Amino acid sequence: MTAISYPTETVQRPSRVEARPAHPLRDVVSIAGRSLRAVPRELETVIPPIFIAVFFFVINIGTLQRLTESHIQGFDITAFMLPTAILLGVTGVSRAGSLVLDIQNGYFDRLLLTPVRRLAILVGLMLADVAIACALMVPILGLALGLGVRIESGPVGAVAFLLLGCAWSLAFAGFGYAIALKTGNPAAVNSSFLLFFPFLFMTSSYVPRAQLTGWLGDVAGWNPVTYVLEGLRSLVTQGWQLAALGKALLAVAVVAVVSMSLCLAALRGRTRRG
Amino acid sequence: MTSAISVDGLVRRFDGVTAVDQVNLEVERGEIYGFLGPNGAGKSTTVRILCTLLTPTEGRAVVAGYDVAAEPGAVRLRIGVALQEAALDPKQTGVELLRLQGRLYGLSRAEINRRLGELAGLVDIGAALSRPIGTYSGGMRRRLDLAAALVHGPQVLFLDEPTTGLDPVSRARMWQEVRRLNREQGMTIFLTTQYLEEADELADRVGIIDGGRLVAEGSPEQLKRSIGNDVIVAQVDGHTQAGQAAVRTVPGVRGVEVHGSELWVTTGDGAAAVGPVAAALSRVAPVRNLTLRTTTLDDVFLELTGNHIRAADPESDQRDLGVAS
Numbered sequence: 001m002t003a004i005s006y007p008t009e010t011v012q013r014p015s016r017v018e019a020r021p022a023h024p025l026r027d028v029v030s031i032a033g034r035s036l037r038a039v040p041r042e043l044e045t046v047i048p049p050i051f052i053a054v055f056f057f058v059i060n061i062g063t064l065q066r067l068t069e070s071h072i073q074g075f076d077i078t079a080f081m082l083p084t085a086i087l088l089g090v091t092g093v094s095r096a097g098s099l100v101l102d103i104q105n106g107y108f109d110r111l112l113l114t115p116v117r118r119l120a121i122l123v124g125l126m127l128a129d130v131a132i133a134c135a136l137m138v139p140i141l142g143l144a145l146g147l148g149v150r151i152e153s154g155p156v157g158a159v160a161f162l163l164l165g166c167a168w169s170l171a172f173a174g175f176g177y178a179i180a181l182k183t184g185n186p187a188a189v190n191s192s193f194l195l196f197f198p199f200l201f202m203t204s205s206y207v208p209r210a211q212l213t214g215w216l217g218d219v220a221g222w223n224p225v226t227y228v229l230e231g232l233r234s235l236v237t238q239g240w241q242l243a244a245l246g247k248a249l250l251a252v253a254v255v256a257v258v259s260m261s262l263c264l265a266a267l268r269g270r271t272r273r274g
Numbered sequence: 275m276t277s278a279i280s281v282d283g284l285v286r287r288f289d290g291v292t293a294v295d296q297v298n299l300e301v302e303r304g305e306i307y308g309f310l311g312p313n314g315a316g317k318s319t320t321v322r323i324l325c326t327l328l329t330p331t332e333g334r335a336v337v338a339g340y341d342v343a344a345e346p347g348a349v350r351l352r353i354g355v356a357l358q359e360a361a362l363d364p365k366q367t368g369v370e371l372l373r374l375q376g377r378l379y380g381l382s383r384a385e386i387n388r389r390l391g392e393l394a395g396l397v398d399i400g401a402a403l404s405r406p407i408g409t410y411s412g413g414m415r416r417r418l419d420l421a422a423a424l425v426h427g428p429q430v431l432f433l434d435e436p437t438t439g440l441d442p443v444s445r446a447r448m449w450q451e452v453r454r455l456n457r458e459q460g461m462t463i464f465l466t467t468q469y470l471e472e473a474d475e476l477a478d479r480v481g482i483i484d485g486g487r488l489v490a491e492g493s494p495e496q497l498k499r500s501i502g503n504d505v506i507v508a509q510v511d512g513h514t515q516a517g518q519a520a521v522r523t524v525p526g527v528r529g530v531e532v533h534g535s536e537l538w539v540t541t542g543d544g545a546a547a548v549g550p551v552a553a554a555l556s557r558v559a560p561v562r563n564l565t566l567r568t569t570t571l572d573d574v575f576l577e578l579t580g581n582h583i584r585a586a587d588p589e590s591d592q593r594d595l596g597v598a599s
């Protein structure tokens with residue numbers, strides 16, 4: 001028979017603490033910090049996107065360089081493909097997968113039991129997404145510079161390039177969060193990746209829009225990714241083109257309005273107590 | 275004295291199904307209140323209302339002085355909750371989880387550090403706090419969940435089936451910790467359970483819920499007394515009539531029934547009566563076996579609802595006294 005022993009040491013008498021609502025910014029930073037700490041423990045969530053982006057970047061350059069650069073005067077396929085690689089890398093990168101796991105294992109309820117603002121949970125996760133997207137873009141940009149790409153808009157343009165990529169990543173991430181909050185189902189969140197295909201391939205990812213023919217050219221004209229790509233490309237190949245940048249920002253804003261509206265509605269539904 | 279929890283006419287319906295039906299209860303400050311019932315009785319729904327995760331369909335609940343529907347934020351600051359499934363993030367370490375809890379409750383870094391030191395001892399997790407939670411055993415996860423519920427020094431602690439799924443050793447440790455929290459910190463504890471021993475061991479008062487309705491309330495002893503008697507079962511092969519006559523004269527005996535070769539002796543206090551009953555029987559008949567069956571909360575539950583509730587262990591409250599002839 002095994003004897004059961006219990007801790008017998010004198011337990012320190014608890015000190016008096018007073019719970020109070022934290023500052024909203026502290027709520028956001030706390031949630032974002034938790035998400036960022038998880039990244040090194042979940043490398044499987046960040047390695048595939050960067051691998052896919054770099055893989056297609058290199059393969060597409062190798063495949064298309066001779067064909068395009070010999071037929072289009074002054075065309076730089078590496079610079080042209082850089083925004084495509086960036087969007088491949090950061091579109092769909094979000095902590096929506098971890099949010100749905102929180103919902104499933106009850107940790108989301110634990111968060112709701114604290115005084116944390118409900119919106120701060122979402123904003124904190126998105127803040128982490130922005131940091132992750134930025135971190136994913138830097139090596140791709142570095143690789144492009146290493147391959148001889150010159151950013152015509154200069155260092156400030158490179159920063160603007162990263163910010164625009166982050167803004168797009170955040171706008172698209174809203175769909176993943178909306179699905180996570182609405183369904184609480186990991187499979188549904190994973191399938192949100194499918195949204196990515198029409199967005200990223202029915203556009204000027206591989207050839208300039210003027211080269212697209214028939215229905216694909218028409219669809220590309222309605223696809224917001226077309227304008228994001230053209231805005232990013234303008235920073236790399238042309239310098240500061242305010243019209244292109246304006247259209248890119250407008251495209252991001254349109255997608256963000258749709259995705260964030262869905263996301264906030266799903267958050268309200270998930271945290272509704274009635 | 276203000277109640278720590280006051281519930282008045284609480285009703286909760288889900289798509290027309292009534293999960294909690296006109297529940298009224300009061301829990302005093304510093305009390306351990308056991309909420310006993312089988313699966314699906316409405317225990318967890320009641321807890322989720324009291325800790326602000328759900329709003330009542332009807333009725334009112336006040337926790338730590340604040341209405342759960344009208345002032346959920348004020349309630350959240352004053353309660354700690356360990357839900358039925360330990361709600362933990364397996365990728366975080368124990369320390370990271372507790373620190374995050376502290377930050378979300380607005381504690382300063384110094385306060386969090388101090389509380390971490392106290393909680394590590396209180397829930398006896400020690401060095402494992404720096405390990406990822408995914409590596410914890412079930413008992414450790416429950417204790418960490420309890421620590422997370424205590425970071426901010428709540429006035430009222432809700433424990434929703436805190437020992438379900440735990441092995442007997444972990445269950446005993448959890449009971450020890452619950453008692454310690456109540457004794458040393460005067461914390462009000464609202465404990466739901468489907469285990470009889472748990473309610474009997476820990477609770478100052480027990481409420482029995484069945485089909486969403488509170489069907490009885492009182493201290494475990496009051497509830498047991500309310501439905502009757504202890505039973506002494508004596509096996510007296512072939513001498514039942516003589517034994518029955520002899521036992522009837524024993525003070526405290528309320529009745530004697532013959533069931534085959536057994537005598538069932540009912541009494542208000544089995545422990546006091548078992549000696550005299552054994553002595554009276556030994557004068558007229560050889561007693562092969564004598565068993566005292568005390569009233570349990572299961573008997574109370576059976577009497578009130580017509581159903582049995584489960585015991586935590588296969589070991590029942592029936593004690594074989596080992597009297598043999």
